[in-house]
Amino acid sequence: MxxxxxxxxxxxxxxxxxxxxxxxxxxxxxxxxxxxxxxxxxxxxxxxxxxxxxxxxxxxxxRDRHELALRVVEHIGHELFAMTDRWLRGDDPHNDARAAFEGLASVYLRHGPVIRALADASGADAKVELAYRALVQQFIDATARHIREEQARGRIGELADVDETARALIWLDERYLSEALGRTPQADPQVVVEVLHSIWTSTLYGASAPR
Incomplete structure (x- = not known):
């Protein structure tokens, strides 16, 4: 009691x-x-x-709405990285790249408008820009590392510049996915996957890209 x-x-x-x-x-x-x-x-x-x-x-x-935006960026970034790991950690360039783009498309189907809003905000808000560009840079760095790993395996030949190639491919992905799946109506995700897969494999693996 x-x-x-x-x-x-x-x-x-x-x-x-x-x-x-x-x-x-x-x-x-x-x-x-x-x-x-x-x-x-x-x-x-x-x-x-x-x-x-x-x-x-x-x-x-x-602390404030800027930190909230940062956490949203981090949350979605974790999902995006989980998908790109299919290529970064895989050993079958053709199928792993396709699986990675299918995963990225699925994330953009769920969060595309949010990612687009944060990308647009980064042009006018310094704190959001810092967080968003830092996220994109992580993808650029990871891509550059994997390109060099693939070159060491003999799968990718000489490129004009590995880091700049990685930068070009990632920013292309960011803009294209945002435009295709961050607006309403959204594009056909299967077409989006095929377009990105074709660009990446032809750029990195060239005529030797596995089919």
Whole structure:
């Protein structure tokens, strides 16, 4: 009996929302808004109005809306990297590249408008630009490393410049995927995959590209 009041008090003081669940809810609300509005209109008030949380809960997880945007970039970036790993870590250039582009297309089908909104915001917001360009640079660096690995295996020949080739291919992907799958109506994802697969294999593997 003596322990009952303490137990009741503990239960009464337990937070209504689990911290991880609250963070997830805020991130999802931010993504929803970025599908509908430019980043400059995504305010803390607008985000929190889409959740079941009070405004102070926002600052438990994020300093400001810029950090929120950074976390959205990181979240989607993890998904994108999981897909590109199919080529980066694979040993079958033709099929692994196709699988990677199919994976990238699936991520853009889900998040394309959000990625496009963040890319557009990077042109006018220094903090968002820093985060977004850092994400793209990670893909450029990983691609350049893998090109050199493929050259060492004898699968890719001499290129004018490995780093610049990687930069050109990644920025081409970023713009094309954003245009094709970041707008409504979206392009046919299978066509998008075929176009990118053809560009990459012909650029890197040339006439020796496996079929």
């Amino acid at each position: 003596a322990g009952s009041p303490a137990s009741t008090t503990t239960a009464r003081r337990r937070p209504k929302h689990d911290p991880k669940e609250s963070e997830r809810e805020i991130l999802e609300a931010a993504e929803q808004l970025l599908r509908e509005r430019p980043f400059r209109e995504v305010t803390v008030e607008a985000v929190m109005s889409r959740t079941g949380l009070k405004r102070p809960a926002f600052y438990v997880h994020f």
